[in-house]
Amino acid sequence: MQTDFEPALPTAAVAIGQWHIAAQSHQLEPHKPLGVSVMSEPVVLYRKKDGAPVALEDRCPHRWALLSGGRVDGDNIVCPYHGFKFCPRGHLIEISGKSGSPSMDSARVYxxxxxxxxIWVWVGDGDPTSAAI
Structure with a gap:
């Protein structure tokens, strides 16, 4: 029996579609990916050459290897499993030294x-530009 004091929705459902703290700025070192969990979503954070943060799903769409176990190469991140390189927009841009983009799903971008x-990450649907932090 539900009382007036029990939430009608699970807590996670209420928090989707909001900005969430993923890390402190000092934790995101240059040239080093950082794996975090945001609302139970695996996220890899890293910095581009200009210092801007990037947030992608922490899974390579090829074999689900953790991208956080890979390395940062310029503005891109390289999967540790087969060396697939993803740009900050999540697109596969290189496969083990070969240029091109094969027919493979991109990594999800946050x-x-x-x-x-x-470092704040938006999880869920909706327009993050319309929501205050």
Whole structure:
């Protein structure tokens, strides 16, 4: 029996479609990917050459290897399993030294903002530009 004090929805369902703190800025070192969990979503964070943060799903769409176990190459991230290289927009741009984009799903991209010494990631649907942090 539900009382007036019990939530009608699970907590996770209420928090989808909002900005969430993924890391402190100092934790995101240059040239080093960082695997985090945001609302039970595996996310890899890394910095581009200009210092801007990137947030992708922490799974290579090829064999689901953790991208956080890979390496940063310029503005891109390289999967540790087969060396697939993904750009910040999640597109596969290189396969083990070969240029081109084969027919493979891209890595999911999350909206990310760095503000007040924190890395914020948007999880869920909706327009992140319309929501305040």
């Amino acid at each position: 909206a990310v903002i760095e503000r007040d010494s924190l």
